Amino acid sequence: MKLTYGHSTLDLTPTGKSYRAAMDDKIVDVEIIRAGNGQLDLLIDGERVTAYVSSDKAKRWVTINGRTTLLTKSSGARRSGGKNEHSGELTAPMPGQVRAVNVSEGDAVTKGQTLIVLEAMKMEMKIQAPNDGVVKKMFVKQGQTVEREQILIDIL
Numbered sequence: 001m002k003l004t005y006g007h008s009t010l011d012l013t014p015t016g017k018s019y020r021a022a023m024d025d026k027i028v029d030v031e032i033i034r035a036g037n038g039q040l041d042l043l044i045d046g047e048r049v050t051a052y053v054s055s056d057k058a059k060r061w062v063t064i065n066g067r068t069t070l071l072t073k074s075s076g077a078r079r080s081g082g083k084n085e086h087s088g089e090l091t092a093p094m095p096g097q098v099r100a101v102n103v104s105e106g107d108a109v110t111k112g113q114t115l116i117v118l119e120a121m122k123m124e125m126k127i128q129a130p131n132d133g134v135v136k137k138m139f140v141k142q143g144q145t146v147e148r149e150q151i152l153i154d155i156l
Helices: none
Strands: 002-005 008-015 018-023 026-036 038-043 046-056 059-064 065-073 089-090 096-101 114-120 125-128 134-138 151-155
Touching: 059 114
Parallel strands: none
Antiparallel strands: 002 008, 002 065, 008 018, 018 026, 026 038, 038 046, 046 059, 059 065, 089 151, 096 114, 114 125, 134 151
């Protein structure tokens, strides 16, 4: 995911349970320890940091150590087209628990088919195939707790 910070771009790449964050020439590893109620407890290159987040659609205000920064999603991020290596990755829209996994690696899927059901804040969310394809990789299983924007499934 690419986020714009002033005139710079912050590129977040999932690496299993954590993220690699790159901005300008600096790269750090970020792990989410706990998330909830607009607060993120993070481990950034081994240092524990608390971030407070509020959002309005594509805009996010993040406050760390009393400094607030506006982040916005860059257009074309994640599902910009077939040449992007992340074009078929489906992510969790919010933190929650995987209630059902309806496909396996290698299964053919059709656009609109429900692949995964998440439960968050007492609501069920159906994660559907954005297009026809084949399940390349499953990153979650039933009963697993996931974070917002964590990769759930990759479709070719």
